[in-house]
Amino acid sequence: MxxxxxxxxxxxSSWAADAAYxxxxxxxxxxxxxxxxxxxxINTDFWxxxxxxxxxxxxxxxxxxxxxxEFQAKKKASNDxxxxxxxxxxxxxxxxxxxxCSMRVRYDAAKYQKGFPLFDLGHHIHTIAFSxxxxxxxxxxxxxxxxxxxxxxxxxxxxxVVIELKKGTLLLSIDGVKHVFESQNIDxxxxxxxxxxxxxxxxxxxxHIRLWEGH
Numbered sequence: 001m002x003x004x005x006x007x008x009x010x011x012x013s014s015w016a017a018d019a020a021y022x023x024x025x026x027x028x029x030x031x032x033x034x035x036x037x038x039x040x041x042i043n044t045d046f047w048x049x050x051x052x053x054x055x056x057x058x059x060x061x062x063x064x065x066x067x068x069x070e071f072q073a074k075k076k077a078s079n080d081x082x083x084x085x086x087x088x089x090x091x092x093x094x095x096x097x098x099x100x101c102s103m104r105v106r107y108d109a110a111k112y113q114k115g116f117p118l119f120d121l122g123h124h125i126h127t128i129a130f131s132x133x134x135x136x137x138x139x140x141x142x143x144x145x146x147x148x149x150x151x152x153x154x155x156x157x158x159x160x161v162v163i164e165l166k167k168g169t170l171l172l173s174i175d176g177v178k179h180v181f182e183s184q185n186i187d188x189x190x191x192x193x194x195x196x197x198x199x200x201x202x203x204x205x206x207x208h209i210r211l212w213e214g215h
């Protein structure tokens with residue numbers, strides 16, 4: 001078999017396997033949105049770029065980087081320096097209250113850059129923050145903090161991530177390693193977004209994404 005054909009079959013097989021994802025928290029799924037970023041324009045019905053950061057589709061991947069130096073300087077001189085767009089930020093919208101989100105994603109940063117990336121499920125409601133040794137779910141900022149040793153999300157590498165959430169329970173899977181968080185404070189009522197936030201001066205890349213409503 002020719003190497004290119006073999007590679008295409010491998011990618012196709014991997015994508016088909018993702019399409020047949022079997023949820024742990026739900027009996028059935030209804031597809032809400034999927035994107036392999038094969039086009040050139042970002043689907044603004046489902047994505048909202050924040051803090052004037054730079055996002056574009058390149059070679060089938062959604063790429064995010066920091067805002068322009070001019071925008072950063074303007075924000076730093078204002079009363080809102082924390083939203084200067086030093087890190088790429090984008091929101092996935094129309095997220096159901098009970099959902100499954102499957103994606104292939106990476107966050108890149110140079111070794112000298114400090115900090116770690118995160119996902120916000122709901123705006124500052126359920127923050128999944130990563131570090132070298134722990135992954136922490138912070139709920140409603142200071143209401144509850146649940147640190148775990150695994151799964152971990154490393155920088156400068158692609159990861160297959162699945163998040164399942166229903167009231168009281170959140171499942172996080174990274175490259176097949178799973179952890180289930182349980183808390184009465186886990187609740188997406190009134191929330192409808194997932195925020196992707198990288199590291200200052202770093203980048204974010206999303207290769208493909210699927211979003212389902214869980215039943």
